[in-house]
Amino acid sequence: MELCGDFVQELGGASGGSGGWGVPVNQIPLRVLPAFLGSAPALGTAHLQHFLTCLRRQAAVAISQELSRLASHSPGPSTWIHQVRRRSSLLSSRLEEKPFSEMEMSYIKQGEEALQKSLRILEDQDDWKTETVAGNGDKVLSKVLPDVGKVFRLEVVVDQPLDTVYGELVDNMEQMGDWNPNVKEVRILEKIGKDTVITHEKAAATPGNIVGPRDFVSVRCSRRRGSTCVLAGMSTTYGAMPEQEGFIRAENGPTCMVLRPLPGSPSQTRLTWLLSIDLKGWLPKTIINQVLSQTQVDFAKHLRQRLARPVPVAC
Structure with missing residues (x-):
């Protein structure tokens, strides 16, 4: 298998692209690879980075080929082979992606931190107290955490499939101000990769x-x-x-929404919303608690109304 022929030529000297090793670069045994990489100062940073990129590509291709070989010797590909092949394809595609800057990586890590903290809070089922139970079964619970303060948890079932709810909350995020009176505007300031965004949200008075x-x-x-x-x-x-000007910069988080199909009813979605907000300013806690719990109840009502609207038919 050829390993980045242009790079082999650059390293190879007189013939064969051996880089002074007497064999093509793609045939260098793994046991001597550390010694080869030890010559990095002589190769130059650009050559070394190019070599490592080529090596990663080669590994991804080799994994994919081996999985195909395993699949051909069995009655049908198992689930794990499908999963690993998919991950291998993702690895190959990501090798071509532009690397993230240090600042972008810090935002990605912040998003991951928020996710992990939120899930840990939701996993702990102890000490939740009921704040509100609506006639349709919507429920708001709360608890006080030493390092976070008071958090609120909305539990609702929406009569729409998960993909529809996900599309409205993620893909159409910037349209939330059109249907939720508690939100004045949501604007995406920057997208980082496929899963992370920086947003500016204005809450209505x-x-x-x-x-x-x-x-x-x-x-x-x-x-x-x-x-x-x-x-x-x-x-x-x-x-x-x-x-x-005219707005108090409040703080939120960790916060998250979890969407899951209702067991036995894939056309319905169970939505859990963990809300943690510091509104800043001089506000009594009783008012803050009332406003936040009511905000969650209102959100569920307005989301249902939004999802129930007729879908425009293209001519």
Whole structure:
């Protein structure tokens, strides 16, 4: 198998692309690879990086070929072979992606941190207290965490399949202000890869202006594993979006929404929303608690109305 022929020629000297080893680069035994890499100063940084890229590509191709060989000797490919082949294909495609900058990586890590923290909170079933139970079964629970403060948990069932709910909350994120009166605007400031975004959200003032306008700058990430989707986020700083006149910069997170098909009814989706917000300013806790729990109940109502609207038919 040829390993990046242009690179072989650059290293090879007089013949065969041996790089002074007497064999083509693609035939260098793994046991002597450390010694080969030890010659990095002589090769130059650009040559070394190119070689490593080629080596990773070759590994991905070899894995894919071996999986195909295994599959051909069995009655039918097993589930794990499909999964590993898919991951191998993802690896090959990602080798061609532009690497993330240090700042982008920090945002990706913040999103992952928000996701992991949120799931740990939701996994702990102890000490949740009921705040509100609506007539349709929608429920808001709460608990106080030492390092976070009071968090709220909405549990609802939506009469729409998971893909529809996911599309509205993720793909159509910037349209949320069109159907949720508690949201004035959601704007994506930057996309990082396929799963992470930086957003600026403006919350509308509450009736009677009990709680004035707030805004948030957040990092959000989405993960989809099988039939479960997790949308997580937390506040972050973003140089291009300083504090705005007329708004108090509040903080949120860790927060997340978990979407799962209702067992036995794939046309319905169970939605769990963990909400953690510091509204800032001088507000009594009783007002804050009432506003946040009501915000979750209202969200479920407005989401149902949005999803129940007739879908425009293209001419």
